[in-house]
Amino acid sequence: MGLSNSDLRSVAGFVRKATKALNAETIILEAFQVLKTIARIDRLQVVYSPLPGRWTEWKSSPDELEVHSHDEWPAPEKRVAAAFFDPEDEYAGFIAARSRGGKARDALELVAPGIWSSLLLRAALDRVQKAGSLETELARATLRARDEERRHIARELHDDLGQSLASLKLALKWAEDRVRAGRRSAEVTHEISKAREDVGVMLDKLRDLSHTLYPRILDTLGFVPALKELAHQATRFSQIRVECTTQGKSRRLQSETEITLYRCCQEAMNNALRHSGASKLIVHVRFAQREVRVTVEDNGKGFDPRALYGSNSRVMSSGFWTIRQRMADICAAFRVSTAEGHGTAVELIVPYSSREVHDKRKNKTTHRG
């Protein structure tokens, strides 16, 4: 007995509903309903592979819906009608049903593509949604880190520099009063030279703070001297020997590119200083023909690259995520090579922009002329 027009209309109705379904279970329940109506089935088995080597199996009956996960392909039950999602690959999944009527096989064949495409669509939408919320989560973490940095700067300005300036004001007032009263004693001279020393300390702090906010050396001398300065500071304040070497003819890059590269190197170097336990850290800058390659390499303990993805295996940890985002913003690439016990190398590859290539050509002409 073949399928009637009304059966075909029921199947079309099912496909429409399944396409809009908010989860896989709704798709299976709708499929069961339509097959029950058309072919009088009393049980439906649906097997679908969400990932290579993984299968989800739903067993639907009038009273319940069971869901199982398998890492081995669950074959169709014996003596039932089955329709495979992909006739060329039975492991992609199938639907199977025992039926009391004669139309089961045709009905299953007709419904199977609708179930498969709805399940695929649902899985794709879930992935996009999940990726979106992970990105939001990481963006939030980045904003929190930025706020934390601002809070730190505000505290430094208020508690430290603010207090020092307040004391300085009092000291100057004291000296002024003494001078006004015509008492130019050694005490006053001493107070003024102490105030001058305090101003020196405050200037150093201000410089440090301003450097944290934006290293001006990047604008004045460029990315390589700024990196060398970073390496120098790291050697001074840590146990690790940090070297910065260059290869090829050094050149200035666009200022956005320079600050981005600098911030990414800073993160990779901080990681080496904080996590690696290395004795040596090398920052190597190579100006190649088409791109600049910066490698930050330590001889420390390395790590399991899965740590890149933080505690939830899909979330990239925020330091590396920021590097990835920053590199993507300037159309550059980054690569991490590491293994436990074998050190870590972070490589940043930044193609020259057309303007930089153009500038270089212009420079060449000028040299010749």
Ligand SMILES: Nc1ncnc2c1ncn2[C@@H]1O[C@H](COP(=O)(O)OP(=O)(O)O)[C@@H](O)[C@H]1O
């Ligand atoms: N150079 C390194 N040596 C050893 N472990 C590292 C190194 N760089 C990163 N890691 C590991 O990778 C993790 C993620 O780094 P990152 O994304 O910068 O986050 P965070 O530094 O805030 O922990 C670190 O917690 C650490 O376990």
Ligand SMILES: [Mg+2]
């Ligand atoms: Mg980090």
